[in-house]
Amino acid sequence: MVSFDHREPGTPAATWTPFLDAVTPRPVDLADVAAVVVVAPHPDDETLGAGGLIATAADAGVPVHVVLVTLGEGSHPDSPTTTADELAAVRAGEFRDALVALHPDVTAGSLGVPDVGLREQPETLRDALVARLDATAEASGGRTLLVAPWQGDGHRDHRVAGEVAEAVASGRPEVDLVSYPIWAWHWDRPDAPAAPWDTAHALALSDDVLDRKRAALAAYRSQVLPLSPAPGDEAIVDERHAAHHLRDVEWFFGTAVRTPASSRSRESFDAHYARKPEGWDFDGSWYERRKRAVTLAALPRERYRSALEIGCATGVLTAALTERADDVLGTDIAAAPLDRARTRAPLARFLQAALPDDWPEGTWDLVVLSEVGYYLSDADLDRTVDRVLGSLADDGVLVACHWRHPDDEAVSSGDAVDARLAERWPRPALVRHVEEDFVLSVLPGPGVVAVARAEGLVR
Known part of the structure; x- marks a missing residue:
C-alpha cells in the first residue's frame, strides 16, 4: 500500500490539468442505468469522489443509495479538543447534510465499521452490498452502477472497500463497477502515474451540479476547516486537496481488461x-x-x-x-x-x-x-x-x-x-x-x- 502524508504539499491540482486534457476517457453513461450504489468508506468520500455523479443521477430520476462504511472517527487522532466519539457524531450529521445538498432523494445506510477497521470485517460490507444489489435487481430488473474507491488509492479502508466491491460485482453481469480516486490525486504524479488511466471514465458536471457538490463538501466543516487552532486539529481536506475534486469533470477508473493472472511459477x-x-x-x-x-x-x-x-x-x-x-x-x-x-x-x-x-x-x-x-x-x-x-x-x-x-x-x-x-x-x-x-x-x-x-x- 502507498505511504503518504496528507500534510505534505503533494501534487498540486494545476499539475494534473495538462495531463487530464490529454486523456481520452470513456463517458460515464447513465442512459440505461436503473440504480446507482455508492460505497463511501468515510463521510465525505462520496462527495469528493462521486458527488457530481450522485447529483446527476438523482436529477435524472435514477435511485441513488450510499453505503457509508465507517463514521470516520479517526480523522483527527491527535486532536486535543475532540474525542473520536464526538467526531463520529459530528461526521454522521455532516454526512446527512451533504447528501441533502447533493439531492434530497438520495438514500443511505451506515454499517458502523470502526474507522480503519474494514480489513478486519470485510464481510460486513460484502453482505450489505449483496443485499442492496439483490434488492435493486429485484426492484428494477436493469443495470446497476456500483461506485467504489479505487483500490490503489493509498488508504487501507479505500483498498478493502474497492476489493470487496470488485469481488461482489464480478459475479453479476447486471452490475457495472467504476472506481474513484481520493488520495491518489495528492500522492500520484502525472509524469509517472500509478493509477490506471487507460481505463479512465469521465462525467462532465453542469454548473448547478458543481455548485451542489461545493455545498455538500462545505457541509463537512470538521474536515474542510480546523477543529481548533491547536496542533492536531488541522483541516484534513483543505483548499489544495479540495481543488482536485471541484473540477467540472469527475474522473473514475473502469475495470481493466486483463489476462487472468497465472500461478507463481x-x-x-x-x-x-x-x-x-x-x-x-x-x-x-x-x-x-x-x-x-x-x-x-x-x-x-x-x-x-x-x-x-x-x-x-x-x-x-x-x-x-x-x-x-x-x-x-x-x-x-x-x-x-x-x-x-x-x-x-x-x-x-x-x-x-x-x-x-x-x-x-x-x-x-x-x-x-x-x-x-x-x-x-x-x-x-x-x-x-x-x-x-x-x-x-x-x-x-x-x-x-x-x-x-x-x-x-x-x-x-x-x-x-x-x-x-x-x-x-x-x-x-x-x-x-x-x-x-x-x-x-x-x-x-x-x-x-x-x-x-x-x-x-x-x-
Whole structure:
C-alpha cells in the first residue's frame, strides 16, 4: 500500500490539468442505468469522489443509495479538543447534510465499521452490498452502477472497500463497477502515474451540479476547516486537496481488461531458494513461530490419521504435524527445500508436486494450506478446493492460514484467498481467526463437530 502524508504539499491540482486534457476517457453513461450504489468508506468520500455523479443521477430520476462504511472517527487522532466519539457524531450529521445538498432523494445506510477497521470485517460490507444489489435487481430488473474507491488509492479502508466491491460485482453481469480516486490525486504524479488511466471514465458536471457538490463538501466543516487552532486539529481536506475534486469533470477508473493472472511459477520459487536456502525465517521469526502455534492450536482434534501439507517449504510446520498425525505427506513445487524438509521432519513423506495438477492419491482427514493460496491463480485455487473436497474424509478439515500484508510475488491476497475459500466451501468455518498480520480458517467436512460436543461435554 502507498505511504503518504496528507500534510505534505503533494501534487498540486494545476499539475494534473495538462495531463487530464490529454486523456481520452470513456463517458460515464447513465442512459440505461436503473440504480446507482455508492460505497463511501468515510463521510465525505462520496462527495469528493462521486458527488457530481450522485447529483446527476438523482436529477435524472435514477435511485441513488450510499453505503457509508465507517463514521470516520479517526480523522483527527491527535486532536486535543475532540474525542473520536464526538467526531463520529459530528461526521454522521455532516454526512446527512451533504447528501441533502447533493439531492434530497438520495438514500443511505451506515454499517458502523470502526474507522480503519474494514480489513478486519470485510464481510460486513460484502453482505450489505449483496443485499442492496439483490434488492435493486429485484426492484428494477436493469443495470446497476456500483461506485467504489479505487483500490490503489493509498488508504487501507479505500483498498478493502474497492476489493470487496470488485469481488461482489464480478459475479453479476447486471452490475457495472467504476472506481474513484481520493488520495491518489495528492500522492500520484502525472509524469509517472500509478493509477490506471487507460481505463479512465469521465462525467462532465453542469454548473448547478458543481455548485451542489461545493455545498455538500462545505457541509463537512470538521474536515474542510480546523477543529481548533491547536496542533492536531488541522483541516484534513483543505483548499489544495479540495481543488482536485471541484473540477467540472469527475474522473473514475473502469475495470481493466486483463489476462487472468497465472500461478507463481516453479522457476520463481527455484530462484528464491537459490538466494535463500531456508526460504523464510521459519525458525527464528517470532511471527512465524507464533503463527505456527496458533495454527496447531486451531486443529479441532488432537490426533489425525493422514495429513497433507500443500507447500511445505523446508518442513518446519511438517515436523510439528508429525506429532499430531500418524502419516504426513508434505508437498512443494520446488525441489531444493524438500532436501532440508526430509532432514527436519524424518517421520514425514515428501513429494515434489505442482498442485493442483500433481495431486497425490489418498484420503486425508487433515489438509493444511499455509501461506500458499495467494500464489495460485483464481482458477488454480478453485481447482485446489475441488481437489481437497474430493479427497477429504467426512471427519476431516482444511486449515488455511495466510499473510495479510502485500507480497510482491503473490498473484492475489490473503484476504482474497480466505474469502474465496469461504465462498466455495459447502459448510461454515469451524474456526476463523483474523488479526492484522494473518487470517486463519478451519473448514470442516460434514462429520466434524465442535470439540466440546465431540468430547461429550455438551449434547
